[in-house]
Amino acid sequence: MKDTLIETSPLTLRRVTACSSAGRLSARIIRPVRRADAPPMVVLHGISRNAGTLARLFAPEGERTGRTLIVPHFPADTWPDFQRPSKAARPDLALLALLDLVASEYPDIPGPVDIFGHSGGAQLAHRLAMLYPHRVTALHLAAAGWYCRPDETMRYPYGLAPGKDAFAAKLVRRNTAALRDFLHIPTCVYVGTEDVTRDDALRKTRALDTGQGPHRRARACSYVTALNAAAEAAGVPPRARLIEMPGCDHDVVCAITQNDLAARVLDARTALI
Amino acid sequence: MTLADTLAQAKWTFVTRRVDPACVTATDTDFPAAQPGDLILAHVDRLGQHRRVQLPSGRPSLIFPGDAVVMACGSRYAPDQFEGLAEIDAEGADLLAGGGCIGRMVARNSRIKPATRLVPAARLLRADGRAVNLAQFALGPRPATQRPSVIGVLGTSMNSGKTLATAQLVLGLRRAGFRVGAIKATGTGAFGDFNEYSDSGAHYVGDFTDAGMVTTYLEPLDRIKTAIETLIAEAGHRGCDIVVMEVADGLLQRETAALIADPWFARLVSGLVFACGDAVAAMGGVAHLAQLGLVPDALTGLVSCSPMASSEAQAASGLPVLTKEDLADPAEATGFALRAGLGRKEAA
Numbered sequence: 001m002k003d004t005l006i007e008t009s010p011l012t013l014r015r016v017t018a019c020s021s022a023g024r025l026s027a028r029i030i031r032p033v034r035r036a037d038a039p040p041m042v043v044l045h046g047i048s049r050n051a052g053t054l055a056r057l058f059a060p061e062g063e064r065t066g067r068t069l070i071v072p073h074f075p076a077d078t079w080p081d082f083q084r085p086s087k088a089a090r091p092d093l094a095l096l097a098l099l100d101l102v103a104s105e106y107p108d109i110p111g112p113v114d115i116f117g118h119s120g121g122a123q124l125a126h127r128l129a130m131l132y133p134h135r136v137t138a139l140h141l142a143a144a145g146w147y148c149r150p151d152e153t154m155r156y157p158y159g160l161a162p163g164k165d166a167f168a169a170k171l172v173r174r175n176t177a178a179l180r181d182f183l184h185i186p187t188c189v190y191v192g193t194e195d196v197t198r199d200d201a202l203r204k205t206r207a208l209d210t211g212q213g214p215h216r217r218a219r220a221c222s223y224v225t226a227l228n229a230a231a232e233a234a235g236v237p238p239r240a241r242l243i244e245m246p247g248c249d250h251d252v253v254c255a256i257t258q259n260d261l262a263a264r265v266l267d268a269r270t271a272l273i
Numbered sequence: 274m275t276l277a278d279t280l281a282q283a284k285w286t287f288v289t290r291r292v293d294p295a296c297v298t299a300t301d302t303d304f305p306a307a308q309p310g311d312l313i314l315a316h317v318d319r320l321g322q323h324r325r326v327q328l329p330s331g332r333p334s335l336i337f338p339g340d341a342v343v344m345a346c347g348s349r350y351a352p353d354q355f356e357g358l359a360e361i362d363a364e365g366a367d368l369l370a371g372g373g374c375i376g377r378m379v380a381r382n383s384r385i386k387p388a389t390r391l392v393p394a395a396r397l398l399r400a401d402g403r404a405v406n407l408a409q410f411a412l413g414p415r416p417a418t419q420r421p422s423v424i425g426v427l428g429t430s431m432n433s434g435k436t437l438a439t440a441q442l443v444l445g446l447r448r449a450g451f452r453v454g455a456i457k458a459t460g461t462g463a464f465g466d467f468n469e470y471s472d473s474g475a476h477y478v479g480d481f482t483d484a485g486m487v488t489t490y491l492e493p494l495d496r497i498k499t500a501i502e503t504l505i506a507e508a509g510h511r512g513c514d515i516v517v518m519e520v521a522d523g524l525l526q527r528e529t530a531a532l533i534a535d536p537w538f539a540r541l542v543s544g545l546v547f548a549c550g551d552a553v554a555a556m557g558g559v560a561h562l563a564q565l566g567l568v569p570d571a572l573t574g575l576v577s578c579s580p581m582a583s584s585e586a587q588a589a590s591g592l593p594v595l596t597k598e599d600l601a602d603p604a605e606a607t608g609f610a611l612r613a614g615l616g617r618k619e620a621a
Contacts, residue, residue, distance in 0.1 A: 092603075092604065093603065096448060096449070096450065097448075099450070100450065131603075131604040132449060132450070132603065132604070132607055133611075134449075134450065134610070134615065135450055170599070171604070173608070174604040174605055174608055177607070177608030177611060177612065178607055178608060178611055180611075181611055181616055184616075
């Protein structure tokens with residue numbers, strides 16, 4: 001895949017591959033010429049696995065804001081499941097290894113990162129932050145199909161109520177241990193006002209429809225409410241915001257080109273912190 | 274052959290790793306005066322339990338009758354092997370530990386061979402006539418820095434799984450992005466645990482030998498506590514956010530019992546892992562710790578190898594039982610770090 005826009009810009013592009021017990025993970029590292037004193041932004045694709053497209057669309061904003069971009073790619077053949085840590089796959093371990101590799105190769109960006117994710121990438125982003133809140137400075141979640149609520153209103157993986165499965169019990173314990181730190185993370189949840197279609201890619205179960213809503217827009221609203229309620233219950237200042245994108249459906253390209261999603265994400269830092 | 278030649282050809286053992294051989298300028302044979310930590314040059318007389326000694330380089334070396342070896346006079350407490358005292362008999366001494374501990378064996382586990390016998394040749398002396406002692410090469414004080422958080426690892430006995438738990442938790446914390454120190458707080462100097470911690474990627478590894486002791490057995494409690502504080506300070510100086518600290522042997526061993534009963538210990542540790550072999554041991558250990566005001570965060574060790582034993586232990590204690598894979602999992606390890614107060618800004 002050619003990154004034509006990047007190749008003709010002053011940005012520097014490099015591909016790196018990190019190895020971990022969970023498997024290999026490659027990513028584009030896009031560095032602006034003028035670098036701001038701000039964490040890098042990890043950009044996570046959804047099930048369309050359009051890392052190249054996201055890199056191309058985020059790159060100009062990375063250059064404008066001086067932000068380094070880390071754009072991983074989870075190929076379908078080696079990462080059939082990547083949206084959440086599960087018995088089948090541990091994308092969280094691969095991402096941690098990637099961040100460690102980036103930190104070792106770019107000593108000027110050793111610390112925690114901001115994370116943007118679209119759709120399945122947003123699912124992975126918030127689950128990574130729940131497990132490793134110390135590695136994440138801000139979260140930008142765009143149009144996730146469903147969420148892990150930070151409360152016990154639903155069983156894992158829809159919430160933190162323990163189920164019968166032993167692996168799920170472990171993840172509940174781990175998420176619960178890190179919950180208070182997770183709730184400190186400033187979080188923007190983006191969703192199109194027209195993202196109300198119950199398409200084939202949307203997970204549809206009775207429990208999910210009842211507990212989180214019938215479509216992505218409703219689920220995003222429900223999640224922000226749950227995040228802020230959990231924060232208040234924990235004595236943490238609520239830091240989640242819902243940002244609706246008028247006229248936008250589930251198309252991330254549309255969200256970026258017509259609703260300035262990439263610019264909003266990279267400009268949000270000042271407002272969030 | 275000159276003294277320098279003799280010392281150059283001798284096998285210097287692991288516990289002498291901090292010693293500068295150039296400081297040895299003379300010797301004597303006043304073995305009754307030998308104190309714990311004094312360096313002794315001895316020759317291998319008759320091979321027994323130990324057929325190797327551990328070198329400072331981290332590899333074992335075969336030994337043969339007649340070999341010259343430099344060791345430290347010390348005691349040893351190892352229920353699986355020997356109990357020994359820091360006494361040197363000019364007629365013959367015992368190799369109490371392969372890391373380089375020479376003394377007098379007073380008890381032996383019936384399942385192992387007698388100790389390898391040694392003939393003391395010399396006590397090593399400095400230019401001022403004092404014996405060369407490990408304490409002279411101990412870590413010095415460090416300027417006050419932010420002290421790393423400490424996760425303690427305790428167990429029911431030798432070989433209950435403490436070292437594996439320590440190393441795997443180090444691995445998990447490192448994978449989670451923390452700078453991790455690994456410390457062996459008590460025991461007898463040897464490279465096995467030291468190497469296992471290093472292999473797990475600890476950013477700093479230290480043991481009581483680095484604080485000037487060949488063994489902590491029969492050492493005063495205050496000296497051991499000072500040594501632990503020194504090692505933790507060193508880990509902090511090396512940039513560690515968190516330290517995983519193994520305390521050797523079982524809860525009832527002399528020094529371990531004294532350490533954990535001291536209120537200082539409860540203030541020192543921000544988290545605790547308890548390694549045990551079965552559910553009954555778990556119950557007993559947890560109850561004993563509760564009497565001291567200590568509550569483990571998790572059980573681990575041999576019990577975790579059996580799902581049935583784990584279920585029993587978990588039901589009886591109310592504590593999670595973590596396998597070595599759990600401890601090495603950064604998602605699990607992060608919980609220990611966050612409970613210890615390491616928030617987002619402290620991560621590497």
